[in-house]
Amino acid sequence: MNIETLLDRTFTITLDLCEAEGLRNxxxxxxxxxxxxxxxxxxxxxxxxxxxxxxxYTKNGVDVGTVGFVDAITPYSLGxxxxxxxxxxxxxxxxxxTDIGIAVTSIANDVPDQSVFIFDSISTMLIYSPxxxxxxxxxxxxxxxRLKDSxxxxxxxxxxxxxxxxxxxxxxxxNMTRE
Amino acid sequence: xxxxxxxxxxxxxxxxxxxxxxxxxxxxxxxxSAEFLSKEKEAVIGSHCFEEVxxxxxxxxxxxxxxxxxxxxxxxxxxxxKGRWYRVTVDPVKDESGRVIGAIHIIxxxxxxxxxxxxxxxxxxxxxxxxxxxxxTSPDGAVNSWxxxxxxxxxxxxxxxxxxxxxxxxxxxxxxxxxxxxxxxAGNTPVAQEITVQRKDGKEREVTLSAxxxxxxxxxxxxxxxxIRDISEQRKAERAxxxxxxxxxxxLKTPVLVIRNSLAEIRAQxxxxxxxxxxxxxxxxxxxxxxxxxxxxxxxxxxAIADGIDTIPEQYKNFLKS
Numbered sequence: 001m002n003i004e005t006l007l008d009r010t011f012t013i014t015l016d017l018c019e020a021e022g023l024r025n026x027x028x029x030x031x032x033x034x035x036x037x038x039x040x041x042x043x044x045x046x047x048x049x050x051x052x053x054x055x056x057y058t059k060n061g062v063d064v065g066t067v068g069f070v071d072a073i074t075p076y077s078l079g080x081x082x083x084x085x086x087x088x089x090x091x092x093x094x095x096x097x098t099d100i101g102i103a104v105t106s107i108a109n110d111v112p113d114q115s116v117f118i119f120d121s122i123s124t125m126l127i128y129s130p131x132x133x134x135x136x137x138x139x140x141x142x143x144x145x146r147l148k149d150s151x152x153x154x155x156x157x158x159x160x161x162x163x164x165x166x167x168x169x170x171x172x173x174x175n176m177t178r179e
Numbered sequence: 180x181x182x183x184x185x186x187x188x189x190x191x192x193x194x195x196x197x198x199x200x201x202x203x204x205x206x207x208x209x210x211x212s213a214e215f216l217s218k219e220k221e222a223v224i225g226s227h228c229f230e231e232v233x234x235x236x237x238x239x240x241x242x243x244x245x246x247x248x249x250x251x252x253x254x255x256x257x258x259x260x261k262g263r264w265y266r267v268t269v270d271p272v273k274d275e276s277g278r279v280i281g282a283i284h285i286i287x288x289x290x291x292x293x294x295x296x297x298x299x300x301x302x303x304x305x306x307x308x309x310x311x312x313x314x315x316t317s318p319d320g321a322v323n324s325w326x327x328x329x330x331x332x333x334x335x336x337x338x339x340x341x342x343x344x345x346x347x348x349x350x351x352x353x354x355x356x357x358x359x360x361x362x363x364x365a366g367n368t369p370v371a372q373e374i375t376v377q378r379k380d381g382k383e384r385e386v387t388l389s390a391x392x393x394x395x396x397x398x399x400x401x402x403x404x405x406x407i408r409d410i411s412e413q414r415k416a417e418r419a420x421x422x423x424x425x426x427x428x429x430x431l432k433t434p435v436l437v438i439r440n441s442l443a444e445i446r447a448q449x450x451x452x453x454x455x456x457x458x459x460x461x462x463x464x465x466x467x468x469x470x471x472x473x474x475x476x477x478x479x480x481x482x483a484i485a486d487g488i489d490t491i492p493e494q495y496k497n498f499l500k501s
Contacts, residue, residue, distance in 0.1 A: 020436045024444065047437065049461055052454070077464040095472075127434040127472050131426060160433030162425035 001026070001153075001177040003033045006116070011175035012151055013142045015122075017158030017166070018179040024048070026179075027120045028060050030153060035062045039151075040115035042068040042107050046094035047124035049074040051082075070103045072096065073124075095128035097137045104141060108148040115150045117141075122156035122169070131165050135172075142172050197284040198272075203227050203244055206281065215286065228284055232260075232267075243269040244282055251279055263290040312386075312407035315393060320345040320361050323402060332386070332409050334379035345405065350377045364392045364403040376407070385411045423484045430476045438469050 001016050018026045027043070034041050035057075045053060050069035057064050065087070072091040075081040081090045089107070091099040104117060119125075119141075125134055138154065145152045154169070158178050170176055189196070195212035197205045205224050213220045216231050228244060229235045238245050243254035247269040255268040266289045272281040306313045312329035316322050322345055325337045333340070333348055340347075349357050353374050360370045369391045375383050386407045393402040445462045448454040454462070 020433075020440045023437075023440070047441070047465070049465060052458055052462060055454075055458075073465055073468075074461070077461065077468045121437075123433045123437050124469070126429050127437070127469050127476070131429055157433055157436060160429065160436055162429050164425060165429060 001030075001179070003030065003037075005175065006151055006153070007034075007037050007039075009151070012146055013173040014151075014153045014175040014177065015156065015166075015169050015173045016153050016177050017156050017161070020123075020157045020160065022179060023121060023123070023155060023157060024056070026155060027053070027118060028056055028062075030118055030155075031057055031067065032060050032062050034116050034118075035066065038114065040068075040111050041066065042070065042104070042111070042115070042117045044070040044072070044100065044104060044117060044119045046072045046100075046128070047120055049077065050088050053120075068107060070100060070107070072100055093128065094125055097125075097129060097133060101137065101140055101144075105144050108144055108150055111148070111150060113149055117145060117150060117152040119152065119154045122154050123160060126161075131162070135165070135168055138169060138172050194288070195286040197223075197228055199228055199244060199269075199282045199284050201248060201279060201281060203229065203238065205231065212286075232286070243267055244284060247271050247282055248279060251277075257289065257293075263288060264293045265289060310409075312405070312409075314345065314405040314407065316345050316361075316403045316405065318361070318365050318400060318402055320357075320403070329407070332378070332384060332407060333376065339379075348376050350375060350383060360388070360390050361403060364390050365400060367392050367400060373410070384409050385414045419484060423480060427477075427480055430480065431473060434469060434473050434476075438466050438473070441466050441469075 001014070005011050006014060016026060016030070031041055031043065043050070043053060050071035051074070053069070054064040054067070057067060067087065069088045070091060071088055072094045075090050076093040081092070084090070089103045091103055094100075108115075108117070122134065122138075125137075129137070141152065154173065158166075166176075189207070190210040192209055193211055195215040196209045197212055198207040200206055205226055205228055208220050208223045210220065212223060216223055218231075223231055229238050229242070233239050241256055243256050246254040248271065251271050251273070253268060253270045255266055257264060257266050259265075266287045268285045268287065270283045270285075271279045272283060274280050306326050309326070310328050310331065312332045313324075313326045314322060314329050315324040321342055322340050325335070325340050329340075330336055345361075346354050346357055353376075356372065356374055360372065363370045369389065371387070371389045373385065373387050376386050377383050386409055389406045391404050392400045393404050395401045441462065445454075445459060445466070448462075449459055
């Protein structure tokens with residue numbers, strides 16, 4: 001996607017739909033671009049453990065010491081919460097939208113203006129929650145992030161989402177891109 | 180009136196007519212009588228009516244002539260002869276003092292009328308027992324008739340709705356559609372459409388409506404006939420199905436795709452030796468958790484569809500819930 005429209009704050013909330021095979025690379029690419037632009041990055045992951053994402057970011061030139069995580073998949077997959085780390089907030093499950101929302105809100109209260117939340121991804125969230133709940137959650141998050149003058153990118157697999165669902169998400173976001 | 184003119188007039192009557200004396204002897208018969216009996220007029224005169232009409236030796240039971248002679252009034256009955264239905268009417272002829280001095284015996288072929296009545300009666304029974312609403316209105320939409328199906332769909336009993344506008348049966352938002360329908364029907368154009376109607380209790384129902392012009396014997400449009408079928412449950416089921424398919428695609432197809440690609444990624448990383456066994460185990464654990472959730476999603480969706488649609492047969496509901 002064209003990250004310039006995010007860096008110049010043309011759009012605040014973006015739905016970034018890509019091919020299933022390209023989802024991981026899109027996450028890495030966005031994170032690298034925001035990192036290089038000097039933004040504060042928080043990655044909300046419901047598909048890949050933060051420890052593995054951090055390793056991929058490092059491999060792609062991102063200083064993971066500057067990246068925060070809300071990790072909702074590691075505790076769920078391991079069956080236990082790993083030891084706490086400064087830049088990682090663990091949530092019990094990808095289906096625990098309330099705790100994910102609390103974690104994001106809490107981080108959004110502390111971050112500077114040039115901050116971005118990357119959600120990876122709506123598609124994996126849909127494994128754990130029905131679409132109406134996801135829509136309510138996205139609406140809630142978008143409001144919070146706008147209020148804090150932050151930026152958000154919701155990643156998703158484009159060809160696997162119900163057109164009606166995409167249309168409803170379209171009313172929440174400012175911008176929708178599809179690769 | 181001269182005898183000849185009188186006879187011509189008598190013969191002009193299309194129905195068989197006899198003039199009888201008080202004992203039932205035929206004194207005069209018109210041309211239609213002769214044709215009806217397949218005899219010359221002259222051969223009929225002097226015989227008893229029962230001999231000619233019924234081929235019996237005495238008056239038949241319930242004979243209107245006998246009753247008319249008794250009551251001094253018009254009497255009639257219906258009977259089947261030669262495979263057709265007739266109405267036999269006997270009017271007494273009286274003298275100046277009011278004494279009965281004879282009778283006029285008229286046989287009218289009512290076979291077609293009775294058949295039409297029979298068909299109408301049958302149609303009436305069908306209309307009354309169909310689950311569809313069958314409503315007739317005046318050209319401007321005032322309800323003239325209302326069957327039980329209409330009462331069931333709309334909640335109004337016949338007495339509550341007769342004379343009221345059919346527009347009272349639709350929400351304001353759909354009133355224009357129905358007005359347009361009335362206009363089309365008035366122009367002799369039948370209409371079929373799906374609309375939302377409103378019951379007496381305020382609840383809305385989805386229906387198919389077909390409206391046709393009703394014409395009188397002259398072919399002039401005298402009103403409109405509406406047949407309305409409640410398809411609310413069908414539409415509800417269809418929407419539930421579409422919703423199910425959409426939700427199933429998102430919560431099943433997409434996750435399986437994500438899992439598949441994650442597994443391919445894990446495999447590639449293992450082959451490239453870019454992750455250690457612990458990391459590979461963690462990534463695989465994520466995929467197992469996701470797969471477990473997908474299985475639970477399938478159960479949840481099946482339960483939702485089974486509980487949400489009343490029309491699903493019980494055995495399928497049990498299958499979906501198992």
